[in-house]
Amino acid sequence: MPKARLFGLTAVSAAAMMAFAISAFAQVKELHVMHAGGQWGDAVAKCVDSDLLKEKGIKVVVETPGGYAKLAAQAKSGAINNVATDGSTSELSRMAAEGLIDEIDWAAIDPKPMFDEAKNKYGFGSSYYSTIMAWRKGVPAPSNWVEFFDTEKFPGKRALPDYPDYVLPFAAMADGMTPEEISKGIDLDRAFKTLKRVKKDSIWWQAGAQPPQLLKDNEAQYAISWSGRVVGQEGVETSFNQGMLDVSWFVVAKGATDEQKKMLYAWFHDQTIPEKQACVAQYISYPGPSPELEKLLPKDKLDQFPTYSENKKVQWLPNGDWWFKNAAEIEKRWNEFKLEQ
Amino acid sequence: MAAVSDVGEVSVSRHQRRWEGFGFLAPLLLFALIVFDVPLLIVVFWSFSDPDTGFPSLGTYAAFVESGSYARIIWRTFLIASEVTIATALIGYPLAYWISRLEQRSQLIAIGLVTMTFWVSILVRTYAWIVMLGNGGILNRWLQSLGIVSRPVEFLYNEGGVAVGMINVLLPFLVLPLYAAMRRVDPRLIHVAETLGASRLQIFWRVFFPLTAAALGASMVLVLILSLGFYITPAILGGGRVPLIANMMDLLINKFARWEMAAVNSVILLVVTLAFYGLYQRLREKAA
Numbered sequence: 295m296p297k298a299r300l301f302g303l304t305a306v307s308a309a310a311m312m313a314f315a316i317s318a319f320a321q322v323k324e325l326h327v328m329h330a331g332g333q334w335g336d337a338v339a340k341c342v343d344s345d346l347l348k349e350k351g352i353k354v355v356v357e358t359p360g361g362y363a364k365l366a367a368q369a370k371s372g373a374i375n376n377v378a379t380d381g382s383t384s385e386l387s388r389m390a391a392e393g394l395i396d397e398i399d400w401a402a403i404d405p406k407p408m409f410d411e412a413k414n415k416y417g418f419g420s421s422y423y424s425t426i427m428a429w430r431k432g433v434p435a436p437s438n439w440v441e442f443f444d445t446e447k448f449p450g451k452r453a454l455p456d457y458p459d460y461v462l463p464f465a466a467m468a469d470g471m472t473p474e475e476i477s478k479g480i481d482l483d484r485a486f487k488t489l490k491r492v493k494k495d496s497i498w499w500q501a502g503a504q505p506p507q508l509l510k511d512n513e514a515q516y517a518i519s520w521s522g523r524v525v526g527q528e529g530v531e532t533s534f535n536q537g538m539l540d541v542s543w544f545v546v547a548k549g550a551t552d553e554q555k556k557m558l559y560a561w562f563h564d565q566t567i568p569e570k571q572a573c574v575a576q577y578i579s580y581p582g583p584s585p586e587l588e589k590l591l592p593k594d595k596l597d598q599f600p601t602y603s604e605n606k607k608v609q610w611l612p613n614g615d616w617w618f619k620n621a622a623e624i625e626k627r628w629n630e631f632k633l634e635q
Numbered sequence: 636m637a638a639v640s641d642v643g644e645v646s647v648s649r650h651q652r653r654w655e656g657f658g659f660l661a662p663l664l665l666f667a668l669i670v671f672d673v674p675l676l677i678v679v680f681w682s683f684s685d686p687d688t689g690f691p692s693l694g695t696y697a698a699f700v701e702s703g704s705y706a707r708i709i710w711r712t713f714l715i716a717s718e719v720t721i722a723t724a725l726i727g728y729p730l731a732y733w734i735s736r737l738e739q740r741s742q743l744i745a746i747g748l749v750t751m752t753f754w755v756s757i758l759v760r761t762y763a764w765i766v767m768l769g770n771g772g773i774l775n776r777w778l779q780s781l782g783i784v785s786r787p788v789e790f791l792y793n794e795g796g797v798a799v800g801m802i803n804v805l806l807p808f809l810v811l812p813l814y815a816a817m818r819r820v821d822p823r824l825i826h827v828a829e830t831l832g833a834s835r836l837q838i839f840w841r842v843f844f845p846l847t848a849a850a851l852g853a854s855m856v857l858v859l860i861l862s863l864g865f866y867i868t869p870a871i872l873g874g875g876r877v878p879l880i881a882n883m884m885d886l887l888i889n890k891f892a893r894w895e896m897a898a899v900n901s902v903i904l905l906v907v908t909l910a911f912y913g914l915y916q917r918l919r920e921k922a923a
């Protein structure tokens with residue numbers, strides 16, 4: 295049956311060619327990581343990943359988003375598909391305490407000078423970011439969180455992050471807690487009291503691109519947003535006052551092989567180079583942890599950066615340990631609150 | 636004697652015939668079993684295991700019952716799914732009827748328009764509703780320019796907006812099978828009814844509708860089951876305020892890593908859906 299034989303021959307040769315092509319590709323080593331992606335992820339791909347591929351032949355394959363739950367799922371299933379993930383300070387504490395991550399070998403990274411606060415036993419601090427208040431141009435401007443959550447004097451809808459660690463501190467402050475008290479721990483009752491009070495006026499967002507869009511579309515008049523997305527945007531005004539400054543950490547999944555760790559540390563090393571951090575800062579105002587960076591930043595945009603001295607002094611940093619210790623209760627109450635919508 | 640052996644031969648070959656093709660079916664059957672059924676059984680097993688130790692326990696089911704919020708979400712999802720199904724049927728049946736009554740060429744165009752919605756990504760369609768129904772959107776601007784309302788009406792970020800988005804996506808699933816069934820109705824039956832003196836209304840309710848009722852029922856069940864699993868539309872058009880089952884699963888699986896609770900919810904949803912389906916089959920048998 296000549297037709298069948300021809301078909302069989304074609305299939306076999308196609309398979310052979312594919313196998314050859316795949317083995318040819320294997321010469322480029324792949325580093326699988328997960329992180330938040332978005333505008334920041336695109337900037338890192340342009341400024342860091344493309345050079346890494348050219349110079350060291352390492353291709354960074356990114357899965358978005360990252361986070362604690364995905365890392366835990368990966369560990370549970372036993373298949374370590376992604377070597378690293380990013381996370382906030384509270385997630386870092388949690389992942390370390392639950393034994394999901396390995397210690398960072400700082401000697402192997404051999405980083406360029408970095409701020410000490412960005413070097414953790416378990417985490418590589420890759421960028422600073424802030425969570426701040428933003429509002430549409432033209433509506434009354436709130437000066438602190440009590441006013442932000444006051445829907446009578448400041449009428450309008452609030453776009454709030456659908457993440458407990460990014461909204462509960464601010465909700466607690468709206469009920470009167472001070473940043474000093476917040477750094478010791480958050481009174482969950484007071485936080486949820488505020489959120490229940492403004493329930494009718496809240497819209498919940500999950501992607502960083504949503505709050506500025508909601509403000510521009512006049513769907514919400516006030517928003518809590520990540521700083522890089524809203525500072526300097528047209529039609530949107532922001533304030534760093536009482537904002538939450540945090541470091542975005544990268545962690546190494548437990549069970550990663552030495553070969554994978556080597557590639558990962560090469561990627562980390564490249565991220566500490568001030569010129570590359572300045573390149574990322576062009577696209578989005580999340581500065582890296584290099585002390586040399588401020589010299590390279592554009593002078594007129596300096597006040598957009600969370601680490602700018604004027605901004606840094608009015609902000610506060612989260613207490614990772616408190617978030618880890620109370621993780622189970624926070625989850626339970628957040629779950630119930632969200633399901634009661 | 637000859638007759639008995641004849642009968643024996645016939646039944647043997649029929650038996651043979653039934654199992655003849657099985658060798659060809661077996662690989663696909665095995666594939667379906669491994670890829671579909673085994674993971675389902677694993678999920679059921681997870682729902683019965685303790686999150687910390689992994690041993691069998693009913694603890695997660697107890698937690699489900701204790702916290703009323705999960706059951707409330709499931710109930711609310713069924714409620715919205717039923718509303719959407721009924722609304723889709725009310726819009727879709729007249730639409731299918733109208734299309735089936737057009738002339739041949741127009742029918743093709745109309746069906747083409749309905750099918751064309753499948754070519755647009757569901758994400759794009761859902762976001763398009765934000766442009767239509769948002770505070771600065773087309774509908775609100777039109778209403779305000781006509782002076783009907785002074786402030787924008789909130790069509791979005793509530794159950795109504797979610798329902799509108801869902802109906803838009805599910806309408807073709809109802810219209811297309813229904814249209815096919817309507818075309819199969821024998822026109823001679825309508826003529827016969829006319830000659831026997833029935834009015835147009837009587838013809839519709841007593842001849843046409845009963846003939847298409849089975850197709851309508853089947854399409855409605857399809858729409859109901861599809862709408863139970865909706866995730867993107869409630870997530871985008873609901874603004875986090877209309878959590879349905881799929882959104883709750885997202886929370887449990889991706890944010891809180893509580894797979895056992897997610898498994899419990901899946902099992903309960905499966906059981907309830909199968910119960911509905913069984914009821915539907917009962918009704919169909921009764922009607923036939």
